[in-house]
Amino acid sequence: MVAAMxxxxxxxxxxxxxEKFEISENxxxxxxxxxxxxxxxxxxxxxxxxxxxxLSVVTExxxxxxxxxxxxxxxxxxxxAKVENGVLHVLLYSGSNAVLSGTEGAVISIKLTADPSYAGxxxxxxxxxxxxxxxxxxxxxEFSYNLSEDEVTAYLSLEKFEINANxxxxxxxxxxxxxxxxxxxxxxxxxxxxLTVATExxxxxxxxxxxxxxxxxxxxAKVENGVLHVLLYSGSNAVLSGTEGAVISIKLTADxxxxxxxxxxxxxxxxxxxxxxxxxTDFNYSLIGxxxxxxxxxxxxxxxxPVYTLGGQLVKAPTKGIYVSQGKKFIVK
Numbered sequence: 001m002v003a004a005m006x007x008x009x010x011x012x013x014x015x016x017x018x019e020k021f022e023i024s025e026n027x028x029x030x031x032x033x034x035x036x037x038x039x040x041x042x043x044x045x046x047x048x049x050x051x052x053x054x055l056s057v058v059t060e061x062x063x064x065x066x067x068x069x070x071x072x073x074x075x076x077x078x079x080x081a082k083v084e085n086g087v088l089h090v091l092l093y094s095g096s097n098a099v100l101s102g103t104e105g106a107v108i109s110i111k112l113t114a115d116p117s118y119a120g121x122x123x124x125x126x127x128x129x130x131x132x133x134x135x136x137x138x139x140x141x142e143f144s145y146n147l148s149e150d151e152v153t154a155y156l157s158l159e160k161f162e163i164n165a166n167x168x169x170x171x172x173x174x175x176x177x178x179x180x181x182x183x184x185x186x187x188x189x190x191x192x193x194x195l196t197v198a199t200e201x202x203x204x205x206x207x208x209x210x211x212x213x214x215x216x217x218x219x220x221a222k223v224e225n226g227v228l229h230v231l232l233y234s235g236s237n238a239v240l241s242g243t244e245g246a247v248i249s250i251k252l253t254a255d256x257x258x259x260x261x262x263x264x265x266x267x268x269x270x271x272x273x274x275x276x277x278x279x280x281t282d283f284n285y286s287l288i289g290x291x292x293x294x295x296x297x298x299x300x301x302x303x304x305x306p307v308y309t310l311g312g313q314l315v316k317a318p319t320k321g322i323y324v325s326q327g328k329k330f331i332v333k
Contacts, residue, residue, distance in 0.1 A: 013040035014130040014138040016047060018123065018145045019106060028058060028113040031123075032069060032106040033090075035130065040138065041099040044131035045092040045107060052121025052147065057081075057088055058111040065111035066090060071100045072107065079108070097133050120147050141283040153179045154270040154278040156187060158263075158285050159246065165258045168198055172209060173230075173248040175270065180278065181239040184271035185232040185247060192261020192287065197221075197228055198251040205251035206230060211240045212247065219248070237273050260287050 014037035023029045035042055051057075058065040066081035066088070068074055076098040080091045090108060100107060122144040130138040146153055154177035163169045175182055191197075198205040206221035206228070208214055216238035220231045230248060240247060263285040270278040 013037065013132075013136075014042050015140045016045075016125060016128055016130070016143075021145070021147070023055070023112060023114050023118075023147065025054070025114050025116050025118045028111060031110040031112050033108040033110065034105055035071070035100060035107045036104045037100070037130065037138075038103045040130075040132050040136065042130050042138075043094050043097050043099050043133050044129070045090070045100075046130075047090055047128040048126045049088045049090070049110075050086060050124040050126070051088070051112070052118070052123075054115050054118030055112055055121070055147075056115070057083060058113050064088075067109045068092070068107070069109035070106040071102055072098070099133060122146055139286075141285075142281065143283075144281055153177075154182055155280040156185075156265060156268055156270075157244075161285070161287070163195070163252060163254050163258075163287065165194070165254050165256050168251060168253040171250045171252055171263075172246040173250065174245055175211070175240060175247045176244045177240070177270065177278075178243045180270075180272050180276070182270050182278075183234050183237050183239050183273050184269070185230070185240075186270075187230055187268045188266045189228040189230070189250075190264040190266070191226060191228070191252070192258070192263075194255050194258030195261070195287075196253055196255070197223060198253045200251075204228075207249045208232070208247070209249035210246040211242055212238070239273060262286055 019032040157174040159172040
């Protein structure tokens, strides 16, 4: 039974990724965190990263070796990093609302060291927030980066999908399996209120797409308690053609009450012909319905509480931007 690396899969305007990284016991190496933001400018990056046993962040002069890399400078941005209960918290921000240069590449460098007890594992990224100058936020799903060489990696991905009230559209489920052949795919998908799987001739409109045929695979789909269960399998142990692209098509219908939400994917299993299994982490895919969007949230603060910019400057009358008061960040739109 083999776990798989899950990449960020939400249809968000900006995401984090990890440049190729390998480390063995008794080694110290640099981990580079990239920001991919072709659809939005980014001024602030925040995330939490858990490390496997035996792997830790290097310290020099009692400071964590977590630094700005590549697409900005300390003149434009500030960087804060701390470790609590084995979790690294990183915050890159700009008091002047400066944006990262370019749309992809390394932004943060983390020096990691592996002690004699290190035997692989995963880097897990949680609670990611990438903020634009106008305070819109991209919050990619939790993902993990696999550090174990002997683990097989295959995972699900969704092609870009948007739907509004009173629409019916096709959702395409991709399988990414560059490191293993896949013969069987199974998952459970929950849907937000107002969104259902379409039916045709009293059958769910869930079909095989692209990388196989009904001659090679069979498909079963059913909905119980609002959750869609999909199983794609082959009696002859046939494998999917290629290593990426659409495998399953799901036709979804949004009624008049639909207002966005999330598709939730759980209990994902991708099986190889030799019965090895890849079980990616559960993930959510964010949907935006008509009339919805990324809303600014304003923190209620006391009239007498001091307000500061992210750079630490006291502000008497906050205008549009991100501020800190009573130890909490809030947004003025």
